[in-house]
Amino acid sequence: MxxxxxxxxxxxxxxxxxxxxxxxxxxxxxxxxxMLPDASRKEEHVSQIRQGADEPFQEFVSRLNTAAGRVFGPSVATQSFITQLAYENANSACQAVIRPFRKKGTLSGYIRLCTDVGSSFTQDIAIAAAIQGKPMKEIMYQQARFNTGTRSGACFTCGKLGHRAAQCPRKGESEHSTAPAKKPPDICPKCRRGKHWASECRSKTDKDGRPIQGNWVRGQPLALNQQCYGALQIPEQMQGQRGNEPLRENTSRTYSGPPQAAQDWTCVPPPTS
Incomplete structure (x- = not known):
């Protein structure tokens, strides 16, 4: 009734x-x-409800929902107010995790981010900060970015579950969308006669008939087979070529045949009349 x-x-x-x-x-x-107050415990104002150091974030949000619902009633404005207080009155660990996603995050997203935040999580963060020499807030920020960007078992291409990146149906789309269009080659800078890449040019001369360096096929090097002569003995072939030029020793050549014996360099005095 x-x-x-x-x-x-x-x-x-x-x-x-x-x-x-x-x-x-x-x-x-x-x-x-x-909206009726709880007579078994002392009620506090909604803005004064804060998360404890070891209190789970979801329990803190539950207390905010209950208190705000009794004061303001269920409405869209109430949910926005609760979302704002969920960040401002959270402990330092949860604030550091939520901060990168505060502007575009939701209350359910905050709860998902802070699921693993607790006493053991804080201890692990403190140890990691001490080892890396960084503040705890920076380590928490890195952890939050990692948890949000990489979902366990999700595809690295599209971010969905159920398959890997190698079998992703959108793999081809992402490759075609990200790969830049290949520019066609212009006039070859080497031969200046056709549109092709300089690395693919096979012409021996350019359009003016001048030889192109690097495109000629080199023959097999000839083996040196020359006899070794004495220091003062010059072959007849070399005499006609060198003329009166002084003979210089070439240490880079290799000669076949047995080594020559050292010549006698004893100076003979001139004859006396």
Missing amino acids: IAGEGIHAELRNQMGFAVGVYTQTTAAAKDAWQ
Whole structure:
């Protein structure tokens, strides 16, 4: 029975209501019940509710929801207010995890980010900060970016579950979209006669008939087979070529045949008359 007033005070008059009226009445009764203060404990203002050092983030959000619902009732503005307080009144560990995603994050996203934050998590972060020589907030920021960017078992190409990057149906799309279009070659800078890459040019001369360095096929080097002569003995072939030029020793050549014996360099005095 619904407590009514006036003509709706009697039950027989309430039985003629439409079905939607009973649904609205039930929802209003639940909202009114939730707004009643809890007599078993001291109530505090919504803005003064803060997360404990070892309190799970989801329990902290539950306390915020209960307190805000009793004061403001369920509405979109209430949820926005709770989302703001969930970051501002959270402990330092959860604030560091939520901070990179505060502007575009939701309350459910905050809860997912802070699922693993606890006493053991704080100890691990403190040890990592001491080893790396970085502040704890920076380590928490790196951990939050890693947890959000890499989902366990997700495809690295599209981020969805159920397959790997090698079998991703969008792999070809990403490759074609990211690969830049290859520019066609212009006039070859070496021969200046065709449109091809200089590395693929096989012409021996350019358009003016001048030879192109590097495109000629070199023959096999000839083996040196020359006899070794004495220091003062010059072959006839070399005499005709060198003329009166002084003979210089070439230490880079190799000669075949047995080594020559050292010549006698004893100076003979001139004859006396």
